[in-house]
Amino acid sequence: MYSNQIEIEESVDQFSLFPGTRYMGSKNKIIYKMWETLRHLEFESFLDVFAGSNVVSYFIKAKGKEVITNDFMSISYYFAKAIVENSSTILNDDELNLLLETPSEKSFISETFRDLYFTEEENSFLDQVRANIELIDNEYKKAIAISALVRACMKKRPRGIFTFIGQRYDDGRKDIRKTLRDHFIDNVQDFNNAVFDNGTVCQANNTLSQDLNITADLVYLDPPYYSPKSDNDYVRRYHFVEGLAKNWEGLEIQNHTITKKFKSYPSPFSKRESAFDAFHSLIDRHKNSAIAISYSSNSIPTKEELTNILKEYKSDVKVYEIDHTYSFGNQNHKTGNKSNRVKEYLFIGT
Numbered sequence: 001m002y003s004n005q006i007e008i009e010e011s012v013d014q015f016s017l018f019p020g021t022r023y024m025g026s027k028n029k030i031i032y033k034m035w036e037t038l039r040h041l042e043f044e045s046f047l048d049v050f051a052g053s054n055v056v057s058y059f060i061k062a063k064g065k066e067v068i069t070n071d072f073m074s075i076s077y078y079f080a081k082a083i084v085e086n087s088s089t090i091l092n093d094d095e096l097n098l099l100l101e102t103p104s105e106k107s108f109i110s111e112t113f114r115d116l117y118f119t120e121e122e123n124s125f126l127d128q129v130r131a132n133i134e135l136i137d138n139e140y141k142k143a144i145a146i147s148a149l150v151r152a153c154m155k156k157r158p159r160g161i162f163t164f165i166g167q168r169y170d171d172g173r174k175d176i177r178k179t180l181r182d183h184f185i186d187n188v189q190d191f192n193n194a195v196f197d198n199g200t201v202c203q204a205n206n207t208l209s210q211d212l213n214i215t216a217d218l219v220y221l222d223p224p225y226y227s228p229k230s231d232n233d234y235v236r237r238y239h240f241v242e243g244l245a246k247n248w249e250g251l252e253i254q255n256h257t258i259t260k261k262f263k264s265y266p267s268p269f270s271k272r273e274s275a276f277d278a279f280h281s282l283i284d285r286h287k288n289s290a291i292a293i294s295y296s297s298n299s300i301p302t303k304e305e306l307t308n309i310l311k312e313y314k315s316d317v318k319v320y321e322i323d324h325t326y327s328f329g330n331q332n333h334k335t336g337n338k339s340n341r342v343k344e345y346l347f348i349g350t
């Protein structure tokens with residue numbers, strides 16, 4: 001009986017425990033296809049410069065590699081800290097109770113975001129838990145708590161985004177009816193379950209790609225491509241949870257905006273004028289590593305332009321096509337609409 005149990009535990013697919021989100025541009029749906037290409041490269045260390053949801057990093061960590069993540073969004077950083085860098089620390093029941101039961105006088109969220117995304121009761125819950133997270137002095141436990149709170153808000157929120165106020169897209173999903181408190185408790189469990197040790201020392205970073213002075217055997221680039229057809233402003237989409245992760249420290253809310261968002265972080269990749277130079281300097285910086293780049297067909301630089309940039313720095317450049325229909329969150333994703341058919345590519349430069 002006992003030995004059976006061990007067998008079952010060992011056969012658990014680590015990646016199936018990844019706490020996924022509907023993060024814009026997430027490679028969740030194509031990670032297995034990407035792996036079919038990446039697995040043939042020789043690498044022990046892996047740098048994910050634009051980690052986003054961290055799905056790629058978590059997958060590669062599950063393959064036993066030393067993973068280094070980076071993203072300028074704090075929500076991405078805390079997820080990475082909680083389940084990529086962290087190999088053994090979990091948030092226990094006493095600490096969860098401390099977060100849930102310690103009274104707090106804080107009212108910033110209730111006052112600033114009244115009637116925008118959540119009910120008054122939910123806002124006070126967020127005020128209380130966010131304040132109590134500061135009582136925890138372990139960086140990994142704190143990262144689990146912040147990530148669980150962020151994912152709870154994303155799950156409870158129609159479409160998981162904060163570009164509109166009210167419940168416009170309330171589709172009656174179970175996740176929307178479930179209380180924020182229950183979402184949070186379940187998410188602490190989900191993040192705890194996702195913690196594992198792959199025998200290497202992984203690391204999470206939270207800086208601009210252009211300021212990251214670390215490299216690895218294989219460097220993976222998945223920047224937000226400029227596209228005239230779609231929005232790639234991460235802060236605009238996720239400002240509320242990003243603010244929550246940072247406790248709005250150092251952020252200036254633009255009070256004239258209906259959504260009460262703060263000013264977007266500047267990224268050279270999201271503007272047509274600066275994207276080319278940004279690619280050149282990033283690829284130049286990592287030219288001694290193998291480089292993998294995710295790319296989708298309706299973006300700038302074009303596929304040919306990006307191939308040429310990569311060829312300036314790497315002697316062997318291959319482009320793999322991974323067909324995939326994106327759901328960008330607009331109304332075009334209804335079945336059969338060809339306008340939303342984006343081809344996804346993986347560039348490999350060695």
Ligand SMILES: C[S@@+](CC[C@H](N)C(=O)[O-])C[C@H]1O[C@@H](n2cnc3c(N)ncnc32)[C@H](O)[C@@H]1O
Nearest residue numbers: 025026027050051052053071072208209222267
């Ligand atoms: C396409 S998403 C990455 C998605 C990720 N591969 C996944 O599977 O979830 C691009 C990410 O780049 C981040 N980002 C944009 N500009 C950046 C910059 N200059 N430096 C660091 N991160 C940046 C955004 O916050 C976003 O998370």
